[in-house]
Amino acid sequence: MQNIKHIFKKEFRAYFISPIAYIVISVFLIIIGWLFFSTFFLERQANLSRFFSLLPVTFAFIIPAVTMRLFSEEINVGSYELLLTLPVTFRDIILGKFFSAVAFVGLMLSPTLLYAVSTSLLGELDWGPVAGGYLGAVLLGAAFSAIGLLASSITRNQVVAFIIGMAVCFSLTLLIDFVLFFLPSGLVGIFQYLSANYHFQNIAKGVVDSRDLLYFAALTFVALYVTNLIMQEKK
Amino acid sequence: MIEIKDLTKYYGDLCAVDHVSFDIRKGEILGLLGPNGAGKTTIYRILTGYLRPTSGDIRVKDFDIHVHRTEIKRLIGYLPEAAPIYHEMLVYDYLDFVADIRGVESARKLDHIRHLADLCSLRQVMHMTISELSKGYRQRVGIAHALMGDPEILVLDEPTSGLDPNQIVETREIIRRIGKEKTIIFSTHILSEAEATCDRMLIIDQGRIVADDTLDNLRKELKQQSFEAIFRQLTQGN
Numbered sequence: 001m002q003n004i005k006h007i008f009k010k011e012f013r014a015y016f017i018s019p020i021a022y023i024v025i026s027v028f029l030i031i032i033g034w035l036f037f038s039t040f041f042l043e044r045q046a047n048l049s050r051f052f053s054l055l056p057v058t059f060a061f062i063i064p065a066v067t068m069r070l071f072s073e074e075i076n077v078g079s080y081e082l083l084l085t086l087p088v089t090f091r092d093i094i095l096g097k098f099f100s101a102v103a104f105v106g107l108m109l110s111p112t113l114l115y116a117v118s119t120s121l122l123g124e125l126d127w128g129p130v131a132g133g134y135l136g137a138v139l140l141g142a143a144f145s146a147i148g149l150l151a152s153s154i155t156r157n158q159v160v161a162f163i164i165g166m167a168v169c170f171s172l173t174l175l176i177d178f179v180l181f182f183l184p185s186g187l188v189g190i191f192q193y194l195s196a197n198y199h200f201q202n203i204a205k206g207v208v209d210s211r212d213l214l215y216f217a218a219l220t221f222v223a224l225y226v227t228n229l230i231m232q233e234k235k
Numbered sequence: 236m237i238e239i240k241d242l243t244k245y246y247g248d249l250c251a252v253d254h255v256s257f258d259i260r261k262g263e264i265l266g267l268l269g270p271n272g273a274g275k276t277t278i279y280r281i282l283t284g285y286l287r288p289t290s291g292d293i294r295v296k297d298f299d300i301h302v303h304r305t306e307i308k309r310l311i312g313y314l315p316e317a318a319p320i321y322h323e324m325l326v327y328d329y330l331d332f333v334a335d336i337r338g339v340e341s342a343r344k345l346d347h348i349r350h351l352a353d354l355c356s357l358r359q360v361m362h363m364t365i366s367e368l369s370k371g372y373r374q375r376v377g378i379a380h381a382l383m384g385d386p387e388i389l390v391l392d393e394p395t396s397g398l399d400p401n402q403i404v405e406t407r408e409i410i411r412r413i414g415k416e417k418t419i420i421f422s423t424h425i426l427s428e429a430e431a432t433c434d435r436m437l438i439i440d441q442g443r444i445v446a447d448d449t450l451d452n453l454r455k456e457l458k459q460q461s462f463e464a465i466f467r468q469l470t471q472g473n
Contacts (some may be wrong), residue, residue, distance in 0.1 A: 006335040017323045017364075034428070079321050085283040086336045088308040142383075235287040 003088045006097025008103070011070065015104055020069065026106050028062045036115065037086070046123025048116060052133040052204040056173040056197045059105075059137075059144050064165030066104055067148025068158045070097045075156040082189035090231050094224055098142075098149055105141035129206035136203030139216035140196060144169050153227045172196040172219075236261040236388065237282070244277050245441075251277040253442035254291070264414045265420045266433030270470050273421045275444040276316055279390050282420075283313045295388070303319050309337070312386035315394050318377030322366035326357060326376055329365060330383065337384030351379040354409060370397040371372035378409065389413070391421035395428060407432060426462045440470040 009177045015021040043050070072116075074080040083093060118129050129212075144165075151165035176195040180188055192198050196219070199212040238258040244252040252274045259265050265423050267275050281287040282293060284304045293300040295307045321329055330351065334344050352358050355375040360368060360388065374397055381389055394410065395403045403425075410419065410432055423429055429436060430450060438446040446453055450462065459465045 002338075003336060006332065009335075010328075010332045013328070076323060078317060080313050081280070081285050081314075082320060084285045084313075085311070085313045086333065087305050087338075087387070088336060089305055108437065127436075167436060233286070 003092040005094045007088065007093060011074045011097050011100035012103055015066075015100070020065075021073065021104070024062060024065055025111075028108050029111060031062075032058050032112065036093055046119050048119060048125075048130055048133060049204070051112070051115060051181050052129075052136070053201065056136055056140060056200050057131075057170075059140060060169035060173050061166055062108075062167060063101075063105060063141060063144040064148045064151065064162045066108075067101050067165060068152055068161040070101065070149055071152040072156055072161045076158075081199050083152070083179045091100050093230070094149070094227050098146060098224060101139070101149065105145060106138060109141070110135055110153075124137035126206075129178070129204060132206040132208055133204040135208065136200045137201070137210075140200050143196065143219040144217050146220040146227075147172075150223045150230070152229045153230045169196075177228070236263075236296065238292075238293045238294045239278075239282070240294075241279065241347065242278065242293065243289045244281060244286065245273075245289045250283070252288075255402070255442070255444055257444065257447055258272075258436055259418055259420060261389055261418055262416070262420045263412075264421070264432055266429040266436045267420055267439070268429055268436060268466065269422075269439040273437065273439045273470070277442075278439075279313070279315075279392050279420075279422075281309055283390055284308045284309055297450075311388045311390055312381035312383065314377045314381040314389075314391045315395055316396070318374050318380075320365050320373065320376060320380070322419045323364055325362060325364055326368070327361045329376065330361075331381045331382050332381060337386075339384050347383070352380055355379045356405070366454070371399060371402045374398055375406075378406065382413065386422055387417060389417055389419045389421070391419065393422055393424070394424065395423060403428070426466060430462055438466065438469050445469045 032051070032054060035054050036048075039050065071080070074083060086168075113134075116125065116127075119125050147168050148161075151168065154162040154164070155161050172194070173196050176191055177197055178189060183191060189208040193215070196215075199215045201213045202209060239258070239323065240256050242255045243250070248288055255274075269275055277286065278404075281288050281300075282295075284300070284307060288300075293307075297312075298306045300307055313457055317444055324332070330348050331344070333349060339347050352361060355378050357372070357379060360372050363448065365373065368376065374394065378394060379462065391410070395406050398406060399432070409430060410421065413419075413434070421432075433450075435449055436446065436453065437444060446465075448456070453465055454460060457465055457468060459468065
């Protein structure tokens with residue numbers, strides 16, 4: 001447990017030593033802020049549903065950029081060898097890095113709470129879906145972080161890690177929903193269940209269902225577990 | 236202290252280490268020598284838990300490498316060949332991180348880091364990022380990393396490579412000083428350095444041990460006085 005904390009601390013700090021944190025946070029806020037507010041005043045509705053419907057796609061692009069360096073950089077410069085010869089287990093390393101990415105996503109998301117505050121000043125804001133939306137955002141962020149971490153563990157090239165992570169996250173959000181059109185009705189249920197967007201939108205309605213929670217927990221666990229297998233295989 | 240038995244490592248079809256067996260006693264300074272590509276670094280990487288052996292056993296004290304990897308890592312301080320480290324971290328932050336991971340108690344941590352900074356002459360660069368350091372300083376940060384938390388065993392892969400003559404003498408001095416209470420394995424291409432520091436020489440070539448003895452015994456056995464001639468004779472035979 002202690003070691004997870006130490007690795008978490010080192011990784012979380014590392015985000016802010018390099019310019020990556022500031023760039024990623026700025027880009028995220030610019031994109032999501034623009035997309036949200038460009039139609040906000042036209043719709044004349046005091047809710048954040050549009051913000052939350054945009055979030056999965058934005059996360060699919062942004063989070064792999066957050067996680068791409070976690071393993072790739074270490075493998076590339078060779079510090080991976082140092083890390084692995086310190087008295088830590090794979091579990092410590094993976095969880096430390098994973099939680100640092102989740103904490104970063106949480107931090108990146110926190111300025112958007114101002115959207116909720118400012119919306120509530122303009123009209124009667126229903127806080128239930130907002131709370132659900134942020135819970136869903138954290139779960140979605142965690143799942144995408146785990147996928148990004150997995151992508152980072154298979155290559156020494158950060159760009160490749162980013163593209164793989166983005167492709168997987170993107171498939172889980174938009175692509176599956178798009179494919180639903182063309183599927184025979186028998187398969188729709190199965191594919192819908194695989195869609196991260198579907199589960200996220202359920203939670204973002206303010207309905208916290210155990211099936212949706214389980215989906216994100218399972219997705220996160222599987223991605224972290226496969227990362228562990230890849231680290232074992234690398235030896 | 237360390238028993239290595241029938242250690243073999245294949246990278247795909249390439250056999251990097253071929254049935255290597257040797258022991259290291261407590262307090263011994265062992266020189267692991269051999270030409271580039273002989274398998275030294277692979278042996279270190281297996282011993283320090285970075286790579287898994289294809290076959291063979293390693294016991295460190297009472298721990299088996301197949302079962303107690305983390306316990307063994309705790310006993311070993313390792314300086315990898317190129318001392319590659321976190322470029323963007325400050326030297327102090329890096330040493331602080333290693334101290335945490337190695338379980339140095341927080342009450343003692345600052346003193347311990349200070350002590351190592353003095354030992355490795357790092358005082359004046361503690362506030363700099365690792366990427367700003369010269370090769371020699373980087374190497375010394377690597378040595379401080381290896382010494383962190385007073386591990387009983389030190390594995391040093393070419394600790395003096397890239398250093399200037401003054402630094403080489405200083406580093407050798409550090410190794411000898413700490414070698415009094417620790418078990419050390421180290422490699423170098425400077426034979427006079429091995430001669431001056433090591434109790435025993437283990438010479439490997441193409442993944443196999445070609446000699447495992449004190450230098451005096453090797454001289455008698457091969458009827459050669461110069462260490463260089465011995466080295467060449469043993470590693471150029473094939």
